[in-house]
Amino acid sequence: MKLFFHKNALILTRIAAFLAVLLLFVNYYLLLILNNFFSAVPGGFIAMISLFSFLGVALGAFICPFFMSYSEKPLKSILFILVILVPNLIIRAIGVDLWASSLIARFFIHVLSGMLYPVCLGLFLQTCLDNSSCAENRTGKYGMFFFAIAVVGGIIIRHIYLSILEKINAAQAINFTYNFINILIFLIGCFVIVCILLQKKPAAESSVKTNWSVILRLFALAVVFRVLNSFMEMRLFPRLAYSENTLDIHQIIMVIAIPVFALLAGRCIKRFLKYFITAAISIFILIPCLLFFNEYPNFILFMEILVGLLNNLIWVVFTFAIIEHYSGGFWFYALASSIHFTTLFSMISPMTKQLIPAGTEFTILICGIAAVLFVFLGIRIVFPKNQPSIITNKTLFSDIFREYKLTDSEAEVASLVMEGLKNEEIAKRLFRAAITVRVHLVSVYKKFKVKNRAEFMALLMKKHQII
Numbered sequence: 001m002k003l004f005f006h007k008n009a010l011i012l013t014r015i016a017a018f019l020a021v022l023l024l025f026v027n028y029y030l031l032l033i034l035n036n037f038f039s040a041v042p043g044g045f046i047a048m049i050s051l052f053s054f055l056g057v058a059l060g061a062f063i064c065p066f067f068m069s070y071s072e073k074p075l076k077s078i079l080f081i082l083v084i085l086v087p088n089l090i091i092r093a094i095g096v097d098l099w100a101s102s103l104i105a106r107f108f109i110h111v112l113s114g115m116l117y118p119v120c121l122g123l124f125l126q127t128c129l130d131n132s133s134c135a136e137n138r139t140g141k142y143g144m145f146f147f148a149i150a151v152v153g154g155i156i157i158r159h160i161y162l163s164i165l166e167k168i169n170a171a172q173a174i175n176f177t178y179n180f181i182n183i184l185i186f187l188i189g190c191f192v193i194v195c196i197l198l199q200k201k202p203a204a205e206s207s208v209k210t211n212w213s214v215i216l217r218l219f220a221l222a223v224v225f226r227v228l229n230s231f232m233e234m235r236l237f238p239r240l241a242y243s244e245n246t247l248d249i250h251q252i253i254m255v256i257a258i259p260v261f262a263l264l265a266g267r268c269i270k271r272f273l274k275y276f277i278t279a280a281i282s283i284f285i286l287i288p289c290l291l292f293f294n295e296y297p298n299f300i301l302f303m304e305i306l307v308g309l310l311n312n313l314i315w316v317v318f319t320f321a322i323i324e325h326y327s328g329g330f331w332f333y334a335l336a337s338s339i340h341f342t343t344l345f346s347m348i349s350p351m352t353k354q355l356i357p358a359g360t361e362f363t364i365l366i367c368g369i370a371a372v373l374f375v376f377l378g379i380r381i382v383f384p385k386n387q388p389s390i391i392t393n394k395t396l397f398s399d400i401f402r403e404y405k406l407t408d409s410e411a412e413v414a415s416l417v418m419e420g421l422k423n424e425e426i427a428k429r430l431f432r433a434a435i436t437v438r439v440h441l442v443s444v445y446k447k448f449k450v451k452n453r454a455e456f457m458a459l460l461m462k463k464h465q466i467i
Contacts, residue, residue: 009198009199010127012194012198013127013194013195013198013199014127014128016191016192016194016195016198017120017123017124017126017127017191017195018124018146018149018150019187019191020120020123020124020188020191020192020195021120021121021124021147021150022149022150022153022154023184023187023188023191024116024117024120024121024150024188025150025151025153025154026153026154026157026158026184027113027181027184027185027188028154029154029155029157029158030157030158030161030177030180030181030184031049031181032158033158033161033162033165033177034174034177034178048103048106049106049110050343051344052106052107052109052110052111052114053110053111053113053114053117054114054341054343054344055111055114056110056111056112056113056114056115056116056117057114057115057117057118057337057340057341058114058341059111059114059115060084060114060115060116060117060118060119060333060337061118061333061334061337061338061341062334063080063115064115064118064119064122064333064334065330065331065332065333065334067079067080068080068119068122068123068333069330074196074197074199077196078193078196078197081119081189081192081193081196082189084112084115084116084119084189085112085185085186085189087108087112088108088109088112088113088185089182089185089186091105091108091109092109092178092182092185093182096174096175096178096179099178100174113185116185116188116189116192117337117340118333118334118336118337119192119333120188120192121319121333121336121337121340122332122333122336122337123192123195123196124147125139125143125319125320125323125332125336126199126332127195128140128143129323137266137268137269137320137324138323138324139266139269139320139323139324140266141266141267142263142266143266143320144262144263144265144266144269144316144317144320145259145262145263145266147262147316147319147320148258148259148261148262148263148316149259151258151312151315151316152254152255152258152259155251155254155255156255159251161177161180165177209327210325210326210327211325213380214321214325214381215322215325215326215335215338217377217378217380217381218318218321218322218325218339218381219318219322219338219339219341219342220373220377221277221280221314221318221374221377221378222314222315222318222339222342223342223345224370224373224374224377225310225311225314225342225370225374226342226343226344226345227345227370228287228366228367228370229311230345231363231366231370249301249305250301250304250305250308253305253309254308254309254312257309258309258312258313258316261276261309261313261316261317262313262316262317265317265320267433268431268432268433269317269320269321269324270321270324270431271431272317273317273321273381274381274382276313276317277378277381277382278378278382280310280314280374280378281371281374281375281378281379283303283306283307283310284370284371284374284375285371285375286303287303287307287367287370287371288363288364288367288368288371289303290303314339315339315340318339319336319338319339322335322336322338322339323335323336397411397414397415397418397460398411400460400463401414404447404448405447406444406447409440410440410443410444410447412430413426413430413437413440413441413444414440414441414444414456414460416429416430417441417444417453417456417457418457418460423437423438423441441453444456448460
């Protein structure tokens with residue numbers, strides 16, 4: 001049994017991390033259900049617990065790096081999790097009545113629960129970090145896909161759970177949901193501890209250098225989107241209202257499309273990001289048009305689906321894209337939670353409503369400003385200002401490459417071979433799959449009539465000296 005756990009530690013860790021993230025999202029969506037029963041709470045029940053949860057996420061993101069860093073002795077990390085988990089469960093055990101009536105109890109419960117977000121997400125992303133699994137992505141081909149599955153899994157379970165609540169009264173629904181959430185919190189903590197115990201080695205080292213320009217732009221793009229959504233008072237997502245108990249076309253498309261796009265993005269996140277942001281810019285430019293097409297429900301539905309999909313993909317894709325542009329290290333957990341911080345801006349609609357006059361013209365103006373900001377922040381990611389020099393020896397050997405009729409792609413690969421790069425490093429430099437690099441190399445060897453890399457490099461240098 002010990003040998004089994006030792007050999008399969010990474011697989012088991014990934015399973016436990018995935019289950020922790022899945023239950024975290026289930027807990028998040030079930031918590032929103034409670035808003036159906038507490039709509040009379042002054043100031044808004046969901047806004048209050050969202051603010052407390054955000055404070056917990058922010059606190060956890062700051063503290064996690066000090067306690068969750070890799071160590072051969074995981075006692076420090078486990079004690080940190082227990083400090084979060086045990087008080088949470090003790091306060092919850094008091095019962096739903098005190099929880100619903102006590103602001104202090106809700107504060108501690110949701111701050112502590114919010115701290116689990118950077119823990120679960122950080123552990124999940126660390127289990128995805130594996131350079132050998134995919135030449136293009138540090139997080140592998142399927143990390144984002146399973147993250148998307150966890151997100152849509154929470155949505156699906158929410159709808160199943162709502163159909164159960166329809167059969168009982170409000171008081172029973174509150175108690176049933178509250179107790180179920182308590183069980184979820186306990187299970188999340190158990191899966192996190194399993195992850196900590198099974199981790200045998202730190203995340204794979206990466207040659208990636210932190211690109212703070214891209215990271216900050218991704219964060220700012222998410223902020224612009226959240227602020228605009230807040231200004232529109234959630235009118236961009238009317239079909240995501242949590243009073244709807246059945247899956248309609250909007251939710252069905254979300255459940256199918258989000259994992260599909262995540263799977264496509266997993267092939268090469270950096271390349272996918274360019275196409276995704278280009279499409280997002282187009283959608284942003286179209287958003288002001290929504291105000292003039294109220295008489296065309298099919299167009300409104302189409303735009304709702306696009307914007308709803310954009311909202312979820314920003315969460316999924318940007319989270320992984322930020323990690324791809326971060327070299328790792330001490331603040332990994334904090335950075336993993338950065339996109340979640342932008343949800344705070346979804347709660348500022350009461351302030352924007354007071355500061356900005358009502359009227360279609362002002363709404364169009366704000367949407368236009370948001371679109372310009374989105375274009376300004378996104379265009380640099382789509383078209384980087386300083387492209388790294390990919391081919392340094394292409395000109396040096398260009399005459400020889402033409403003589404042997406190499407294609408442009410083959411010449412690029414051959415040039416990087418002469419720089420001493422391995423296939424995986426060439427794939428990263430060119431943003432291509434490792435198998436594509438191997439195919440080009442086979443063709444190059446065939447044209448030069450050599451058997452391996454050493455013979456190719458020797459022949460090319462000999463010919464270059466002759467020339």
